[in-house]
Amino acid sequence: MVTHKLRILGMKWENVRNFEQLPNPRLGIKKFEFDQEGWTLKQIQNNYGKTSTMHLLRSCFTGDKMPKDKLKGYRYRQGRTDWGGDPEAKVEFSVMLSLDEEIFQIRTVIDWKNKTQEFHTYREGAQGDRPGWNPPAYFASLFEGKTAFADLLILNGEVAKDMNRATSENTIGMAIRQVTGLSSVCDLIDEQGTEGRITGLVNVLEKTAGAGGRKTSDLDDALDECREHKAWAEGERDSIGKELEELEENLDEIKSELLDYDDKYKSSNEDFEKAVTAKERAKSALDREVRNILKQLFNPGDGLGDNVWEDVKEFYGTQIRGKLPGEATGNFFQELTEDEDECICGTPWDKEGVMKKWVLTHKENYIDSRIHPRVKRMQKKVVESDSTTDIGNLKAGLDAKRKAYFQAAKRERELRKDRPEKERKRYKWLSTEEGKLDRDQKNLQHNFNLFNSENRDFIIAEDLDYHVKTNNEKHNNITIQPHIFRQIENLSQIKKVEENLLLLKLQTGESAEKARGAKILKEVLQESIARVLQEIQKELEVKMNDFASKMPGVDFEITISESRLIFTNANGDIQEDVNESGELGAVYGLVSALNEYADISLPIVVDTPLAGFGKGMAKSWKDVVGMGFDQGIALINSSEKDSLRFWWEQEELVLYTWLRENEEVRTGKDPGGGDATGTMYIDDSLETFNQYEIDVGYENRDTGGGE
């Protein structure tokens, strides 16, 4: 479960491109609000201002001002004032957000005539709207200046395309550093030709103190011993690594020989080739089924069957009907007696304290404010939950896949029997040897990882940090005792001890020594960060592929490089061009993986999301993207609305339609067929959403969007 939750609550426009003032004070809705835990679909005609809204939103999120030469493009364009807009006026856009419990608004004002842009921030309890970009600190730490990250949350097709092409922007590498919080650490070291802050510090220290210095403390001795121990661990790791390498070479040779046999018969025997392919496919299908069932079983409604689960639902249904727990929390009564001068009925507290005592007795009838939302959420979720399948179905599906695999494997074995006796024997021996070496390889790899892994989960699972931690706060809760740290095997943990010893040395040493220490620290940090980034990248790749593989058109493996996404097809060839649907699928996968990595539940805003997919893929898009993010806002045109009909007709989404005052809903034109006229407003009725441009013929509409 994530620690933080960010939500977009609403937006406002004033004199922005085609928008006079939205929400319109005279027509349509008066408050423009989004679904907090689901999707909001905003139906807007192409060229009305979808893409401009995305740019303004990104700017508000990051606090980055937009290029001066682009500012004029945001002015009100209708050239008339009788619709309520002012072509001479400044442009204003604001977004209302909530971060955990705090509600705040970021507003940007663009003076396009003078080519200036400014921000204003409203925060509850902070004296109203104040100049400057000053959102809550956690929001600022997430987004300030982090365009690469914001681009991924406020996503359009162009951004997606850029992600998939080598650019000098290094967007992906930046986004990973930004979302994982490593960017501030990366600022310390030299990266990609940029001098880090430690180098700057070293330069200053060396200038003032010169080189030199001598060992003076026990810390030096401990550091020496730690490095000696690190060298031992590196030796052990390398020795296992060498053994592993040799074993893998051996294994590769065996696999290669087995493949040669297969290839020999593949090329001479079409049936055998088909059988091998069928077996591989059946194996992949079985692996996927196993993985899906493992996920599915976490739904207790599926795992326990209706009998038990219906009882559970009934139990919570009774509580909801009985309004249990009540809406107030125990803290309410506590705070009432502590913070207020009088009771809520207006009577001042009596001096004897009888009233307060009476009120506090009620506290016990309510629960803690931290548990309260959890319990309410739980009750609602359980009561609304459904069993999507049952054990019988899961088992039938699994057994069907197992059977298919056994049959495919059997068929392959039978065809192999046609081979000469000598080859069959050799093949059998090789297969047995392959299995044995596979197991040895896994064990050896595990031993290697004990020394070499930097994966946090692995380190915790294997208790590799056991000898690192102490209760000594002066030593940053990390051991400095040689007889203890000599028991640590894992190199990343030994380095942690080494880095800490260096830090402690820096706190006590002379300038020259500090400079030397800083240099070493920089080297260690550089190496560690490179490894951590590599580890994160691997983890992100797994999550990204898991998500993206469900998207239509993604039939390749995606890897992340610093500047782009790389697509590798089933043959192992890198594909330079993948279809647009695949590109978008990959980027959604990356966004989802990054979101999962961040300690916050984030919204996603997408502009004409089906543009790259085509109508036939709307269902898959909804299943994967629609269900993959906690809060989603999609700016769509009427053609996309039509493609997503199966979704918004069945589920309770928040739906809005942008209209001009004289515009006919069914045609998107004025009566008589001219372009729509009159002030723009937002309608929230299902009927309007449904019927908008229904007479136009959606297939004739451009799904491309953009302005």
Added chain:
Amino acid sequence: MSEETGRASFILSNEMREYFEKIGISKSGKGESRTGYFPTNIHPFYLSMIMGIAKKKMAAPTEMKKDMVDEWVSDARAYEEELDGLGFYLHCKSLGLVKDEADNRILDEMKGFFEGEVKYTNEGYQLMNKYAQGGFKIIMDRIPDTRDLADWLSIYLSILEE
């Protein structure tokens, strides 16, 4: 040695870990399964717990040397509210409270079961750990030697369905 009290986390006891690692748990990188491994420790823990619940079997958790997570992670996270709901229902059921309509005693039990936004009190963990250990005993008894995950899962589902 029993781990019955005192652990404010889920318990994947040493014997459970040893058993499931033979099939394979991804993080440990070891295992004999040819059709994938359990992605995390929470998977075998949960499957054991569900088995215990389905078969109404509880047992005192045995020794756990390594630490285990104290919240629903990985694939379980998507169903954490449902799992909260299941755990608390079983707790109330054990106290004979499920037939009471919106009884205020249920409130007291909520305070003694949930801890903050994602964790449980020792009492909460204890209940789930006992079901997990009970379920594991059934698994050990009925699926002693199967090492391939797909085969194991098929037998597991059969037992669950009985």
